[in-house]
Each structure stands twice: as structure tokens, then as C-alpha cells.
Amino acid sequence: MNFGHKIAIVYTLFVVFIISLVTFCVKQKDIFLVSNDYYKKEMAYQEEIDKYANTGQLSQPVKIINAGEFLTIQFPEEMQGASGEIHFYRPSDANLDFRVPVRIDPSNSQKIAVSQLVKGKWVVKMEWSKEGKNYLKEEKIIL
Template sequence: MKINWGTGIVLAFIGFISFIMFFVIRMNTDNKFDHDLVTENYYKAELEYQNDINKEENSKTLRSDITWKKTSEGLLIIFPEDLKSQNIEGKVFLYRPSNKQVDFESSISLSDHNLLIPDKRLLDGRWNIKIDWQYNGKSYLYKKEIVY
């Protein structure tokens, strides 16, 4: 059977369209390629962004910033020593960019300026940590990308 150039062009178009459709269907059905937005309420979070900037500026006025270290028990978050720990309140949010099912939020309850996040809640890899806290009515924000 001899194929003329018109039939060849039609077969090339059909092959190309089949190739593209294969990848479109595969990307939509395979869970390996499932990527979520950072937050469900993206526009609401965008409106709150100026408040976050103000809180980060407040954090820069402190003598020392929040620090963290990995211990055998988990992630130890250390608040500034010059502040009274009983006056510190707020929330810690840990966000995993690769898997939103393991994201979690915890309220701050300190023991001697330290907050421990247990090792069983954290998987190895990259985490974004966001600590939104208040001290004597003034709001502060600490953001950091950590590898645990």
C-alpha cells in the first residue's frame, strides 16, 4: 500500500494529537502529578499580607529572634530569653509544600521559653514554618524554610 503525502499529513496530525491527549489524561489522573495550591483561600490570604509585613517588622525590633534546632525528641523552637514566657501566646503553623495532608497548626504553650514539636508529627524533608505570636498585645511573625 502506497501512502501519498496528504494521507501522511493526516496520520502525523492524528499521531501528534494522540500523543498530546495521552499526556493530558495521564497528568490529570495520576496522583503523582497532583499539586495543590498553597492555601485554599488564596485571595483572603493575599489581603492579610500587609498585616504579615507589619508583624515581621515588629519582629525585627526584638533584641533576639526566634531560633530552632532539631533534637532527638523533635523540633525545638526557642523564643527570646528576654521576654516573659507566660505572656507569649499564638500559633505555630507547619506547612509541607509537597503534601498538604501532613500540614498542621499548634497553639503555643511554652516551658522555659521552649516549644517542642514532637518528632512523630514531622517527616524528613522541607517544611515552611510560620509562627504568628503576640507578646503584651503586640503581634510578631516568624517565617522560615527549614529542612528537617
Template structure:
């Protein structure tokens, strides 16, 4: 029995569709692939994005900026001079892109305009730091990526 061109084309198309469907089904049902979003409530976070933009603008037009330095004890966050340390409130979020289980938040408790993040909480590698603080009714935001 001979296979003509029409039958060969139909067999090739069916084989191609089967091949593609196999990979689609395999990838959607596989638990090995990690399909997590960066944030759990992505759309809720998007609604507050304008607040972040305003806070970032406030930090960028401030007279002096936050400085982040690596020290033997850990990571030192140095706030600009001129702030009354007792009136600064906020949170420092550390995000590890490679492993969400390492992410953590620290409340801002200043001593001498400095906040120390202990060395034992930071593994070597890339960290995204987001420092959100409020002083005198004004909100500020500083974002930075570092390699520790």
C-alpha cells in the same frame, strides 16, 4: 487521487488542532493531576497579607530572634529572652509542601521560653514553619524552611 498542497495544509492543521484538543480535554478531566492551591481560601488570605508583612517586620527589628534547633526529642523553638512566658500567645504552623495531609498547627504554650514539637509528628523531609505570636499587644511572625 492526488492531494494538492492546499488539502495537505488543511489536513495538517486539523490534525494539529485535534491533537492539542485531545490533550487539553484529557488534562482538564483527569483526576490524576492535582490542581490544589497552597491555601484553600487564597484570595481571603491575600487580604490579610499586609498584617503578615507588619508582623514579620516587627520580628526582624526585635532585639533577638527566634531560634529553631533539632533535638533528640523533636524540634525545639526557642523564643528570645526577655519575654514573660505566660503572656506569649500564638500559633505554630507546620506546612509540608509534598503532602497537605501532614500539615498541622500547634498553639504556643511556653515553658522556659521554649516550645517542643515532638519528633513523632515530624516526618523526614522539608517543612515550612510559620510562627505567629503576640506579646504586649504587638504581633510577630517568623518564617523558616527546614529539612528534618
């Protein structure tokens, strides 16, 4: 076998590899967008920037603490009585996403049981309002 045959074999193997890779990618069924209405959300992005700015002006930052059995979200004292929603979404599987209403207890925190959460990467997006002012915080956590 001469040098030309070896080059032809390498090129042929490369083409077979690329065709196999493309075929595998096209046949995948579990490709999820992060959000089904991503275009509408993109158009309202300035509102999100304003909400992030409001969150940055709080007396203390909102903290997410992984404390074993519970995920504790610590709010500043001035947020007592706020209403909103906490969205847990899993980047790898949209079927595991869920939402929890904001219910701040007298200690300015909210506890969420982690027993219902699958281990791995989660994105926690908290959106709440108080006295007509909107707030937003997004944080990635690993359980």
C-alpha cells in the same frame, strides 16, 4: 526511507509525547493549593509585613533547632508569656498539616516531638502576640 519520512516520524512522536503529558497532568488528583483562602490572605498581606517587621526588632532572632528527637524553637527572653500558634504545613500534602499552640517554657523555648512528622520538607509558620503586638516568622525545614 527518505529524509522527509524521518522528519514526519519525529513530529508525530513529539505530538504523541505532548498529548500524553497533557493527559497525565489533567488526570492528577493530588493538586493542592498552599491555602484554601489564598485570596483573603493576599488582601491582608500588609499586616503580615508589619508582623515580620516586629519580629525583626526583637533582641534576638527566633531560632528553630532540629535536635534529634525534638524540634526546639528558641524565643527571645522578652517573649515569655506570649500566646499564639505554630502551623506546620507540608507543601506536598495538605493532609499532613497541623497546628500547635505556643507554650514557651521557663528556658524561653518550646519543644515539639519530630516522631509525628513525616520526613521531608516542612514549612513552619509561627504567629504569636504579646502585649498587643503581633509577630510572625516563617521558616522551611528539612527532616
